[in-house]
Amino acid sequence: MTAREFALPGTRPKFAPDRVVDIHHITLEIDVDPQARKVEGTVTLRAAVIAPNTRTIELDAVELQIDSVTVGGTPVTFRHDGKKLRVELPAPHATAAELVIAIRYRGAPRRGLYFIAPDEGYPDKPVQVWTQGQDEDSRYWFPCFDAPNEKATSELIVTVPAGLFALSNGTLVDDRTDGAKRTLHWRLDVPHSCYLITLAIGDFAAVETSWRDTPVVYYAQRGREAEAERTLARTPEMLELFSTQFGVAYPYPRYAQVFVADFIFGGMENTSATTLTDTVLMDERAALDYDVDSLVAHELAHQWFGDLVTCRDWGEGWLNEGFATYSEYLWRERHEGRDAADLELEEWADCYFGEDSRRYRRTIATKLYDEPIDIFDHHLYDKGGRVLHMLRHFLGDDQFFGALRHYLGKHKHGVVESRDLARAFEDATGKNVDWFFSQWVIDSAGHPELEVSVRWDAERGIATVTVEQTQKVEGRTPLFRIPTSVRFRVGERDHDHPVELVDPKHVFHIRLDAEPTQMIFDPGRVILAGMKVDKPEDVWWAELQGATLAIDRSSAAQAIGKRGGPHNERALGEALAGDEFWAVRGAAAQGLAIVRTTMARDRLITALGAETHPRARRMIA
Numbered sequence: 001m002t003a004r005e006f007a008l009p010g011t012r013p014k015f016a017p018d019r020v021v022d023i024h025h026i027t028l029e030i031d032v033d034p035q036a037r038k039v040e041g042t043v044t045l046r047a048a049v050i051a052p053n054t055r056t057i058e059l060d061a062v063e064l065q066i067d068s069v070t071v072g073g074t075p076v077t078f079r080h081d082g083k084k085l086r087v088e089l090p091a092p093h094a095t096a097a098e099l100v101i102a103i104r105y106r107g108a109p110r111r112g113l114y115f116i117a118p119d120e121g122y123p124d125k126p127v128q129v130w131t132q133g134q135d136e137d138s139r140y141w142f143p144c145f146d147a148p149n150e151k152a153t154s155e156l157i158v159t160v161p162a163g164l165f166a167l168s169n170g171t172l173v174d175d176r177t178d179g180a181k182r183t184l185h186w187r188l189d190v191p192h193s194c195y196l197i198t199l200a201i202g203d204f205a206a207v208e209t210s211w212r213d214t215p216v217v218y219y220a221q222r223g224r225e226a227e228a229e230r231t232l233a234r235t236p237e238m239l240e241l242f243s244t245q246f247g248v249a250y251p252y253p254r255y256a257q258v259f260v261a262d263f264i265f266g267g268m269e270n271t272s273a274t275t276l277t278d279t280v281l282m283d284e285r286a287a288l289d290y291d292v293d294s295l296v297a298h299e300l301a302h303q304w305f306g307d308l309v310t311c312r313d314w315g316e317g318w319l320n321e322g323f324a325t326y327s328e329y330l331w332r333e334r335h336e337g338r339d340a341a342d343l344e345l346e347e348w349a350d351c352y353f354g355e356d357s358r359r360y361r362r363t364i365a366t367k368l369y370d371e372p373i374d375i376f377d378h379h380l381y382d383k384g385g386r387v388l389h390m391l392r393h394f395l396g397d398d399q400f401f402g403a404l405r406h407y408l409g410k411h412k413h414g415v416v417e418s419r420d421l422a423r424a425f426e427d428a429t430g431k432n433v434d435w436f437f438s439q440w441v442i443d444s445a446g447h448p449e450l451e452v453s454v455r456w457d458a459e460r461g462i463a464t465v466t467v468e469q470t471q472k473v474e475g476r477t478p479l480f481r482i483p484t485s486v487r488f489r490v491g492e493r494d495h496d497h498p499v500e501l502v503d504p505k506h507v508f509h510i511r512l513d514a515e516p517t518q519m520i521f522d523p524g525r526v527i528l529a530g531m532k533v534d535k536p537e538d539v540w541w542a543e544l545q546g547a548t549l550a551i552d553r554s555s556a557a558q559a560i561g562k563r564g565g566p567h568n569e570r571a572l573g574e575a576l577a578g579d580e581f582w583a584v585r586g587a588a589a590q591g592l593a594i595v596r597t598t599m600a601r602d603r604l605i606t607a608l609g610a611e612t613h614p615r616a617r618r619m620i621a
């Protein structure tokens with residue numbers, strides 16, 4: 001089932017590096033030449049040694065030329081092997097004393113700092129320069145302690161050709177043009193990890209708006225302002241939602257987003273200044289058919305989860321990406337409602353199940369990986385998001401969001417590992433959630449495979465729910481502990497009956513006042529599990545017709561589509577014509593497509609004529 005191990009055999013566990021110095025502040029004063037594709041300047045670190053008698057400080061500086069190093073203004077001995085820069089301190093320093101280490105350097109970076117320019121194939125391409133530090137590439141454009149477990153405030157003073165603008169973290173404190181050169185000075189007074197230091201140079205135009213008292217600015221290549229504004233229009237609403245829901249107001253003095261050409265990812269959550277690919281800029285027609293809110297919400301949520309509170313090492317990267325992914329759900333839920341948000345859950349599950357079955361199975365948090373980039377997979381993003389969704393439903397909204405507020409407050413400006421999150425949940429709720437983190441994140445891997453059957457015994461007035469965990473318990477794949485519920489519709493009302501799975505097989509007998517028309521195990525499909533469900537046909541029909549959550553109506557449509565026959569066809573036809581949510585209409589259409597009778601075809605053609613929702617039309621056609 002699992003094609004290979006996640007990490008190559010013999011891979012040694014990766015731990016966060018030793019911190020020899022505590023860096024307080026980073027000043028980058030550089031000159032960038034877009035034409036020559038070069039950078040040169042000085043990085044100055046204000047720092048203190050952590051252990052007394054420290055004599056050597058090691059920094060990362062890859063393929064950079066180091067011209068000189070001074071400590072407190074005095075030149076010192078250094079060694080540079082092309083990757084590591086070792087600086088010798090002239091004398092032992094007291095741990096409380098602040099050192100000022102200044103490194104003069106130059107380079108023509110191949111990574112970390114990217115130079116974009118027109119060429120024969122693309123004569124209209126703009127001249128731009130932008131950075132991508134995550135995960136370990138800041139070291140290609142300035143000497144630094146290049147690991148997330150060190151945080152400092154930062155400033156960047158950059159000189160560029162006079163016609164260009166340069167964006168960096170924080171606020172612009174100075175901007176002056178002198179002949180053919182322009183120098184911009186940016187400063188961020190909130191400590192962050194150095195992979196989040198950003199620089200984006202180009203002929204950018206700005207669209208300025210605000211949220212509460214915070215400036216919110218969108219930058220795009222001059223001439224594309226309207227597209228930028230259209231694409232990012234809901235940013236202030238997202239700032240309001242996350243500030244409220246996370247219980248910590250947006251923590252930086254400004255929020256900028258800049259669209260750049262040829263970006264190597266969709267977006268990057270650089271502190272207070274997110275970089276986005278310009279391929280998502282939307283013209284008016286595109287905006288009718290889709291939005292990129294998920295991307296915008298994802299990068300914005302990282303400002304809390306990733307930037308303010310940061311994974312201690314990349315093996316804990318899900319603490320950044322799982323939350324950013326889940327925040328896409330939170331935005332969708334607020335903006336379009338739970339039914340629309342639940343569609344994301346299905347997409348994530350598909351991505352994760354595919355990776356798990358075709359590539360490898362791993363624990364979400366792991367020290368065993370070959371390169372940090374390998375960690376950024378569907379286990380990290382999609383399963384990570386689903387795990388948080390389960391935790392939310394297990395605890396309830398008050399406890400879940402209360403615990404997030406506590407976690408952010410406790411660890412802001414710091415670094416975290418999974419146990420810190422578990423402990424924050426325990427602090428805030430009193431509930432020990434170690435078992436949850438152990439099975440879903442830290443120690444175990446995989447997911448449950450569930451076989452569920454539900455029956456109603458009219459004579460005894462008892463519903464019987466049988467649930468079996470059929471996954472093979474071996475290696476890191478455990479028998480799961482799963483708190484969930486069964487939803488019965490009795491009369492007009494839903495009754496949620498809590499159940500908890502701990503054994504390989506459970507048979508629950510649940511007494512009800514009257515015959516239920518619906519019997520839904522795990523309503524809302526919260527549990528990340530493969531599931532086979534067996535229930536009477538008329539119960540499926542009732543659920544397709546009237547389950548409270550669209551995702552449960554869609555499940556019914558899928559189950560009915562597999563069965564065929566005139567009654568099932570009619571049930572699907574009615575849902576296709578009448579369901580209020582487009583994705584259920586789409587699922588009904590797909591069910592009918594499987595049925596493949598003439599009548600099913602007629603129903604589809606009629607529905608296509610009446611359907612106005614573009615995504616439902618795509619599912620029907």
Ligand SMILES: [Zn+2]
Nearest residue numbers: 298302321324
């Ligand atoms: Zn992300």
